[in-house]
Amino acid sequence: MKAPPRLQALIEEGLIDTVVRQLMSGKEAMVFVVRCGEETRCAKIYKEANNRSFRQAVDYTENRKVKNSRQARAMAKGTKFGREAQEAAWQSAEVDALYRLAAAGVRVPQPYNFCDGVLLMELVTDAHGDAAPRLNDVRFTPEQARRHHATLVAEVVRMLCAGVVHGDLSEFNILLAHSGEADSEDFPVIIDLPQAVDAAGNNHAPRMLLRDVANLRDFFGQFAPELRATQYGPEIWSLYQSGLLSNDTPLTGRYTPTRADVDLASVMREIDDARDEDAARRLRMAQ
Numbered sequence: 001m002k003a004p005p006r007l008q009a010l011i012e013e014g015l016i017d018t019v020v021r022q023l024m025s026g027k028e029a030m031v032f033v034v035r036c037g038e039e040t041r042c043a044k045i046y047k048e049a050n051n052r053s054f055r056q057a058v059d060y061t062e063n064r065k066v067k068n069s070r071q072a073r074a075m076a077k078g079t080k081f082g083r084e085a086q087e088a089a090w091q092s093a094e095v096d097a098l099y100r101l102a103a104a105g106v107r108v109p110q111p112y113n114f115c116d117g118v119l120l121m122e123l124v125t126d127a128h129g130d131a132a133p134r135l136n137d138v139r140f141t142p143e144q145a146r147r148h149h150a151t152l153v154a155e156v157v158r159m160l161c162a163g164v165v166h167g168d169l170s171e172f173n174i175l176l177a178h179s180g181e182a183d184s185e186d187f188p189v190i191i192d193l194p195q196a197v198d199a200a201g202n203n204h205a206p207r208m209l210l211r212d213v214a215n216l217r218d219f220f221g222q223f224a225p226e227l228r229a230t231q232y233g234p235e236i237w238s239l240y241q242s243g244l245l246s247n248d249t250p251l252t253g254r255y256t257p258t259r260a261d262v263d264l265a266s267v268m269r270e271i272d273d274a275r276d277e278d279a280a281r282r283l284r285m286a287q
Helices: 005-013 070-076 080-103 142-161 205-220 223-231 233-242 263-287
Strands: 018-025 031-035 041-046 111-115 118-122 174-177 189-190
Touching: 005 018, 005 111, 005 118, 018 041, 018 070, 080 111, 080 118, 142 189, 142 205, 142 223, 142 233, 205 223, 205 233, 205 263
Parallel strands: none
Antiparallel strands: 018 031, 031 041, 041 118, 111 118, 174 189
């Protein structure tokens, strides 16, 4: 197929050889299957801010670092340069998170390059070499649901130990990949990380982690109902806050909150925020 202008620039730079086909077009980006020598990869073209619908909520961008103080001031003032810097920071957040998580052993697509708003990365495939399906497109047995849920809870822990919270984790941005080896089991791969937040530097990280884990519980609970009673999110965050969380920390799925005075107004605000964000997420997925 004819290469889009932004991929044509990568062809001229020698970063890719040919564009095979368009894989998907979402609210934030378009993804194409490309050839790089003997390898098939994917190229994610980020849409400009005024051409996509995902809101760069302040909850996600809180305490994100930028290159220098001039950029920070411009972003705060909302100047044209500041908006451009904010857009670049939003795009590079996914790139930074991918490299950071891949180094930590988290199952994410391997990033290869980032150039002019285009992320070149691994194409996650199924057993036939086609693009891997999203969890939302797959039916599971109870045993499979329990296994994949346990795997993904462990991945959330691994991410948190690397200092990252996905922030929008659900069945819509997890792929079911094949290892490429005969008789091997499929495994989940986490994608779509531009909204990833720093666990220690973002005040909304606890709520986002609880929501991420709750989304996993609710999805897999459709196939293994006993998972609906688990409380891995509060357990994981409590261990993290206490400095007791590691990749090997055994989890029970049970959590008993400590006795303390409750700020009811704050709790209600959190519930309202969570309800609004869930409604917005479902609307995005329905579009």
